[in-house]
Structure formats: C-alpha cells, structure tokens
Amino acid sequence: MIMPINKEQILKDQAMIFLGKIMASLSHELNNTVAIIKEYNGLLDDLLLDARKGSPIDDKKVERVSKKIASQTEKGAEIIRRFNKFAHSLDNPISSIGLNYMLQSIIALSRRLTEIKGIYLKLDSVDDSLSLKTSPLLFQQAIFQCFELFMANADANTQLIISAEKTDDKILVEIAGTKLADDRAIESNMQILDIIMEHLNGSFEKKTGSDDNQSIVLSLQDLNAART
Amino acid sequence: MNPISVLLVDDEEDLSLVLAERLEMKGFIARGVVSSEEALDLIEKEEFDVMIIDIKMPGIGGLDLMQRVKQKRPETQIILFTGHGTDKEGETAIDDGAYDYLIKPIKIEDLIAKIEKAAGK
Numbered sequence: 001m002i003m004p005i006n007k008e009q010i011l012k013d014q015a016m017i018f019l020g021k022i023m024a025s026l027s028h029e030l031n032n033t034v035a036i037i038k039e040y041n042g043l044l045d046d047l048l049l050d051a052r053k054g055s056p057i058d059d060k061k062v063e064r065v066s067k068k069i070a071s072q073t074e075k076g077a078e079i080i081r082r083f084n085k086f087a088h089s090l091d092n093p094i095s096s097i098g099l100n101y102m103l104q105s106i107i108a109l110s111r112r113l114t115e116i117k118g119i120y121l122k123l124d125s126v127d128d129s130l131s132l133k134t135s136p137l138l139f140q141q142a143i144f145q146c147f148e149l150f151m152a153n154a155d156a157n158t159q160l161i162i163s164a165e166k167t168d169d170k171i172l173v174e175i176a177g178t179k180l181a182d183d184r185a186i187e188s189n190m191q192i193l194d195i196i197m198e199h200l201n202g203s204f205e206k207k208t209g210s211d212d213n214q215s216i217v218l219s220l221q222d223l224n225a226a227r228t
Numbered sequence: 229m230n231p232i233s234v235l236l237v238d239d240e241e242d243l244s245l246v247l248a249e250r251l252e253m254k255g256f257i258a259r260g261v262v263s264s265e266e267a268l269d270l271i272e273k274e275e276f277d278v279m280i281i282d283i284k285m286p287g288i289g290g291l292d293l294m295q296r297v298k299q300k301r302p303e304t305q306i307i308l309f310t311g312h313g314t315d316k317e318g319e320t321a322i323d324d325g326a327y328d329y330l331i332k333p334i335k336i337e338d339l340i341a342k343i344e345k346a347a348g349k
Contacts, residue, residue: 028284028311031311031332031333032240032243032311032332034333035240035243035332035333035334036240036242036243036246038333039243039246039247039250039333039336040242040246042250042336043246043249043250043253046250046253046254050253068242068246072242115286116284116285116286116289117286118286118287
C-alpha cells in the first residue's frame with residue numbers, strides 16, 4: 001500500500017535529493033582532480049624509472065608536471081572550500097544571506113551538473129548590499145530546482161542568466177534562458193518548486209518573452225522586511 | 229608487431245593528455261581529446277584499435293559516443309571510464325556494448341592490461 005505523502009514529507013525528501021545531487025557532483029569533481037594528480041604522479045615515476053635506466057632527465061618536463069600537480073591540488077582545495085561553505089550555509093535553518101554570495105555559491109555548486117546537460121550558468125551583476133533573511137537550504141534548493149526545469153529541455157550551448165533585484169518588500173530572482181520543456185514533462189518539478197516557494201513564503205511565475213525564450217521569476221519574502 | 233593505437237576521450241583535458249603521454253611512454257600510439265565531437269571528427273580520418281571514453285561528458289555523452297563509434301568503426305574496442313564508486317554503471321555499459329570499464333582513479337597497469345586484452349594482444 002502506498003502511503004499518502006504530504007507536503008512536509010515531499011519537502012524533506014526533496015531536500016535529501018538536492019543534497020545528494022550536490023554531494024555527488026562535488027565528489028565527482030574531486031574524484032577527477034585526484035585522478036589527474038595520480039596520473040601526473042605516475043608520470044613522474046615513469047620519468048624516474050627511465051632516468052634509472054640511463055635516460056637523461058628532461059627537467060622541462062619535470063617542471064611542467066610539477067606545475068600541473070600544484071594547479072590540480074589548488075583546484076581540489078577550491079572544491080573542498082566550496083563544499084565546506086555550502087555545508088556551513090546550512091548551519092542555521094533561518095539566517096541573513098548575502099544574495100550575491102549565495103547565488104554565486106549555488107551556481108558554482110550546480111555548474112558541473114548543468115554543463116553536462118549543455119546549460120551554462122551566468123550570474124548577472126547583483127548588488128553586493130542585497131541581503132535576505134530566509135532559509136538558506138530552501139533558497140538554494142529553489143534556485144537549483146529552476147535549473148532543473150531548464151535542464152529538462154536543454155539544447156546544447158544554452159546559457160541561463162541569473163539576476164536579482166529588490167522591490168519594496170520583496171526580492172525577485174530571475175532565471176532566464178531558453179524554452180522550457182512542455183508543461184507535462186516538467187509538471188512534477190513545478191509542483192516541487194511550488195511547495196518550496198510556499199515554505200519560503202514566496203511564489204514563482206513562468207514568463208515567456210517575445211522571442212519565445214522563457215524565464216522563471218522567484219518572488220521571495222524578506223523575513224527582515226516582514227517584521228519591520 | 230604494430231603498436232596498439234589508443235584514443236582517449238575525456239572532458240578533463242589534463243586527464244586525457246597525461247594518460248596519452250604515459251601510454252606513449254609505454255609503447256602505445258596514443259591521442260587524447262576533450263569532447264565526443266572532437267573524437268568523432270578524428271575517427272573520420274583515423275582508425276584506432278581501442279577507444280577509452282569517459283561516460284559523463286557535456287554535449288554528446290560517453291554512451292552516445294560509444295554507439296556512434298560502433299556504427300562508424302565497428303572494429304574499434306571501447307573501454308569506458310566511470311567516476312561512480314560502484315560497478316553498476318560499468319556493468320550497464322558492458323550490456324550496451326562496451327568491451328570493459330574502469331572506475332576512476334584508475335591504475336595504469338589495469339588500463340594497459342585491458343587495452344592489450346581488448347586489442348587481442
């Protein structure tokens with residue numbers, strides 16, 4: 001017998017799915033970095049073996065390999081820093097977040113997943129002073145959910161532009177890009193976004209431009225503004 | 229005996245290039261490219277005994293590339309790279325026609341053994 005699922009349960013399940021996807025993506029990136037470091041290290045071993053057999057050491061090659069190991073190590077450290085920042089962004093269920101920082105973070109975390117589907121993310125300039133008191137988890141989940149809506153109908157080399165602005169008492173975040181898949185294909189994703197936005201005391205709207213390109217606009221309540 | 233020719237396809241440029249370099253040092257003829265599109269262009273002009281293909285790549289993915297190579301160059305054997313920590317994805321790839329698979333990070337000895345076996349040498 002299938003148990004009836006309420007919105008709270010859907011929200012919890014979707015949060016776990018979101019976290020799983022982010023962790024899978026970051027660990028995949030890290031795994032690739034480790035694989036590259038391992039191969040460059042192996043190349044140094046090969047060169048050493050050749051040198052022991054009497055071949056002259058190609059110091060230019062050794063220098064190039066050393067630089068590659070250093071740059072890949074830095075890349076790995078950057079992935080770990082990104083992972084750590086994301087983990088700490090979830091320390092408090094509700095907190096004040098810098099919008100620019102938070103959008104940059106979720107874009108960096110999602111990049112590999114979207115690019116595999118041919119979607120390239122670009123953050124439009126967002127005023128550094130824009131902040132929002134909200135749930136960091138649900139906020140990032142809502143943005144990611146929008147990416148997924150576009151990924152369902154991704155043509156290769158499509159760019160999504162993410163922008164944000166403040167109105168009187170609301171923050172609007174727009175994710176603009178190509179055409180979305182037809183409604184039936186993204187129905188369940190839309191329902192999930194609807195539940196997330198409801199929990200954020202916000203809403204979303206699907207817009208279609210004159211060139212047939214579409215965007216999703218998230219309207220978010222700033223809990224700071226709501227109290228004043 | 230002619231050396232075995234190998235084409236590596238991985239969107240991680242450093243990985244495809246360093247593996248090609250290591251294979252060259254061990255007596256193979258090896259090339260590395262960073263996309264399926266580039267690989268498809270290359271196999272129009274050149275023939276390879278074995279192709280090593282990463283499953284997850286932007287644009288044309290590894291499994292799709294494998295099917296296209298099988299049509300264009302049915303004699304080329306394909307070994308897939310998977311970043312998944314389990315065997316499930318690789319076993320599915322074998323069901324789809326891959327000769328074998330390896331989980332990243334790989335051991336060069338395992339890669340060489342699989343290439344030689346795939347090429348029948």
